[in-house]
Amino acid sequence: MITVKFIHTADLHLDTPFKGLSNWNSDLASKLKDATFKSFRKIIDLCVKEKVDFLVISGDIFDSDNKSLAAQLKFISELKRLSERGIPTYFICGNHDPLSTWLEDLQMPENVFRFNSSEVENVTYQKDNSPIADIHGISFQNKVVNQNLARNYQLKSNPSPISIAILHGTIGIPGQHENYAPFKVEDVSNKGFDYWALGHIHKRQIVNEQTPKIVYPGNPQGRDFGETGPKGCYIVEINENNIPKLKFEPTQLISFEDVQIDLSGEDKIDKLPERIEEVKTNIDGYDENTSYCLRITLKGRTSLHSLLNKQGEIDQLLEHFNEGQLNQTNFTWIDKIEVKTQPDIDIERVKKGTDFPAELLKTIEGYENNPKRIEELIKNVEEDLISYQAKRELAELSESEQKEIHEKAKWMLLDQLIKE
Numbered sequence: 001m002i003t004v005k006f007i008h009t010a011d012l013h014l015d016t017p018f019k020g021l022s023n024w025n026s027d028l029a030s031k032l033k034d035a036t037f038k039s040f041r042k043i044i045d046l047c048v049k050e051k052v053d054f055l056v057i058s059g060d061i062f063d064s065d066n067k068s069l070a071a072q073l074k075f076i077s078e079l080k081r082l083s084e085r086g087i088p089t090y091f092i093c094g095n096h097d098p099l100s101t102w103l104e105d106l107q108m109p110e111n112v113f114r115f116n117s118s119e120v121e122n123v124t125y126q127k128d129n130s131p132i133a134d135i136h137g138i139s140f141q142n143k144v145v146n147q148n149l150a151r152n153y154q155l156k157s158n159p160s161p162i163s164i165a166i167l168h169g170t171i172g173i174p175g176q177h178e179n180y181a182p183f184k185v186e187d188v189s190n191k192g193f194d195y196w197a198l199g200h201i202h203k204r205q206i207v208n209e210q211t212p213k214i215v216y217p218g219n220p221q222g223r224d225f226g227e228t229g230p231k232g233c234y235i236v237e238i239n240e241n242n243i244p245k246l247k248f249e250p251t252q253l254i255s256f257e258d259v260q261i262d263l264s265g266e267d268k269i270d271k272l273p274e275r276i277e278e279v280k281t282n283i284d285g286y287d288e289n290t291s292y293c294l295r296i297t298l299k300g301r302t303s304l305h306s307l308l309n310k311q312g313e314i315d316q317l318l319e320h321f322n323e324g325q326l327n328q329t330n331f332t333w334i335d336k337i338e339v340k341t342q343p344d345i346d347i348e349r350v351k352k353g354t355d356f357p358a359e360l361l362k363t364i365e366g367y368e369n370n371p372k373r374i375e376e377l378i379k380n381v382e383e384d385l386i387s388y389q390a391k392r393e394l395a396e397l398s399e400s401e402q403k404e405i406h407e408k409a410k411w412m413l414l415d416q417l418i419k420e
């Protein structure tokens with residue numbers, strides 16, 4: 001039976017500068033940059049270990065059109081490792097690394113095929129001199145491609161047993177990505193390809209489970225908190241006349257995760273490191289050989305509330321937790337701690353009282369679920385403000401932001417009053 005096995009990856013974004021972290025640190029940025037290269041190296045190692053027939057990269061190998069010379073040479077030297085073992089690489093260029101921005105006389109190793117940008121080309125993978133798979137693709141010439149490229153893909157007039165399409169573009173909703181080379185499943189479902197190897201959307205996604213299989217492998221290394229969770233590549237096996245089989249292989253070295261810690265009933269601040277460790281190891285797909293960048297939200301009713309809300313306290317905690325972390329092979333870096341706790345106050349009991357806190361609580365609750373009254377309140381405050389910026393910010397508050405501030409104010413007042 002005729003069969004091929006290959007690795008599908010995309011959006012390596014080698015050489016990303018990593019400037020978007022809130023708690024920015026140059027050592028962390030360089031670790032992350034290094035991680036994009038290392039995850040690619042892992043993919044190459046995997047190709048060798050799994051004895052794949054070839055490697056497919058669906059664009060955005062580099063992050064920007066002014067990619068460094070070093071980055072380009074590193075990329076080439078990794079491909080060389082495959083080439084020396086007789087494993088071909090087929091790749092296209094995407095919107096972040098369009099063909100026009102590549103070093104002109106960059107020599108590709110033998111067995112490496114980079115698709116051109118003028119039209120959809122195809123190349124045939126052979127085993128023992130017989131054609132096994134046709135691989136079709138087209139590169140972006142420039143950053144912006146608005147036309148539907150998928151439409152131009154066509155099987156060869158005398159096709160090999162297996163046909164694969166490599167394409168950088170948007171199928172469905174682009175989300176945070178640009179809507180480049182947009183197309184629909186219907187555009188490609190009757191073209192006769194077995195597998196559409198897509199790139200561009202960084203979230204891993206199997207767009208079509210049946211024939212043709214349409215797949216975004218996602219990027220092999222997350223780059224910010226918009227790219228959380230496991231990241232990797234797909235090992236794809238296609239038998240003639242069968243639906244391709246996929247296996248996900250994690251490749252990332254540093255994982256971005258948003259986590260929540262419920263501090264309900266917790267009264268010892270020194271338990272916090274333990275709780276962070278606990279929430280980290282409970283992350284879906286946790287791996288002790290991975291480093292973690294965490295954004296932590298603290299919630300729940302706790303007597304630690306006022307301590308955590310003390311000005312400057314959280315910043316110092318962050319500094320303390322992160323100290324020395326980056327010297328470790330597998331580190332835990334905390335980017336941000338958001339405090340959304342509540343003081344340990346029994347609201348129902350306060351309500352039953354006849355004292356000032358009870359009175360205050362009644363007033364505050366009068367505003368709850370009454371957007372009109374809140375609006376009025378904001379208007380009154382606005383009139384008293386002198387700063388133009390403060391006025392503007394107040395006017396721009398969304399309903400959920402209003403609620404959040406209202407909630408925070410309630411707990412802040414009660415906390416102070418009841419404590420004293």
Ligand SMILES: [Mn+2]
Binds near residue numbers: 011060200202
């Ligand atoms: Mn990309």
